[in-house]
Amino acid sequence: MSAGLLFLRLVLVFGWTIGSQCDSDVPPAHTIYDKLSIKRNISKRELKCKEGxxxxxxxxxxxxxxxxxxxxxxxxxxxxxxxxxxxxxxxxxxxxxxxxxxxCRSCDSELDLEVAEHCTVTQDTKCRCKQHYFCNSSGPCHHCDPCSKCENGAIEKECTPTTNTICKRNFWWILLVVVGIVIAIASLSAVAAYCYKKKRQDFDLNNQMRHWVVHKPPTPEMEHLVYPDVDLSTYIPAIVEEMTLTQVKNFVRRHEIPEPAIEQTVQDHLNDSTEQKIKLFHIWYQHHGMKGAYGNLIVSLRKFNMRTVADKIEKKLNVVTSSSQENGRSNINTAEQSSALSDGHNV
Structure with a gap:
């Protein structure tokens, strides 16, 4: 009986030893899951597709x-x-x-462009300059410039959509220009010498007489050159009413508004030129800001050879600003009168 118990005990010890060894060889379940996740992530990162x-x-x-x-x-x-x-x-x-x-791109006739090749499902529209115009850009053309005209028709190479006219050199003309420059410099030197002498004489005379200099008050014409800071956002429709679409485009382009922004604005309001003008002018005004915008607008228009437009816009805005100033003075006078009456009652 004791021998049977001893045999059974040896069997149990042997079985427990083998079971422990097997358990140590099997990793935990969470370790297996982590390894599988890492393999999936690695395979996802290493997914490389062929060309096309x-x-x-x-x-x-x-x-x-x-x-x-x-x-x-x-x-x-x-x-x-x-x-x-x-x-x-x-x-x-x-x-x-x-x-x-x-x-597809559109070829804007306002910028003197025309269609060279129409847009297809596999190719964008190709634009070119109209006759007697050329593009001065090495990349895609966004606007064209008029071809130069040669004096007396002395053309060496005709204007093309990508190059300007080349005129024949006229050496007599160059000589005349040089002579004219020399004469102009001599004349300016003589005038400068005369002015210096005259100012010197006036200075000596003033020192002798010792007169006080009386400064005249600024005239209305001088005050007219000082433009107030007016919020133009309310008056933009009235401003662009005096301008053509071409003039508005030229104005914003001269103030360095990017060409893609101009083209996108035109595309967004393709059949409404009034809305195109208003939106383009809003872009300029946001870019510039309120301070000095009124004066910049008027001065720029005159500088860009749009004096008539500048005068009309200035006349419109002067009516508004004058009315605002009158209302301001009226409010100040009313306040002063009220204060005076209040002081009188207190006395």
Whole structure:
């Protein structure tokens, strides 16, 4: 009996030893899960698609061909869903995974451009300068300049859509210019010497007579040159009413408003020139700010050879500012009268 118990005890000890060894070889469940997650993340990071494919979730999808855009990603059972661009309106000129086609460019006749090649689903519109105009840019042309005219028709090379006219050199003309410059310099030197002598004489005379200098008060004409800071945002429709679309474009372009912003504004209001003018002027006003905007507007218009427009706008705004000033003076006088009456009652 004791021998049987001893045998049973040896069997149990042997079984426990083998079980412990097996348990030590099996990793815990959370360790297995972590290793699987790491493998999945590594495989996702290492997903590299071939040329002409793009990554979507955990698979590579074939890109849409030129002239179409991606409407839906591919799956294991279905290819990428592509839809065609709208002919004459949108385009894509390369293999892509875009969600929509790109908008075709328009050739603005106000900038002296015309269509060279119409837009297709695989190619954007190509513009060129109209006859007697040329583009001065090495990249895509955004506006054209008028071709130069040669004196007496002495043309060496005709104007093209990409190059200006080249005139023949007239050495007699160059000689006349040089002579004219020499004469002008001599005349200016003589005038400067005379003015210096005259001022010296006046200075000596003033020292002898010792007169007090009486400063005249500023005249209304001088005050007219000082422009108040007026909030122009309320009067923009009235301002652009006196200007053509071409003049507004020229004005904002001269004030370094980017050409893409101008083109986008025109596209957003394609059939409403009044709204185009208002929006373009708003861009300039936001860019400049209220301080000094009124004076900058009037001075710039005159500098850009739009004096008639400047006079009309100044006349309109002067009526408004004069009215505001009169109301301000009236309010001040009323306040002073009220204060005087109050003092009289107190006495």
């Amino acid at each position: 494919e793009y990554a979507a979730e955990n698979i590579c999808c074939k890109m849409c061909p030129p002239g179409s855009f991606k409407f839906g990603d591919c799956t294991k059972d279905k290819n990428t869903t592509c839809k065609p661009c709208i002919e004459g309106s949108t385009y894509v000129n390369y293999d892509n995974s875009l969600d929509k086609c790109r908008r």
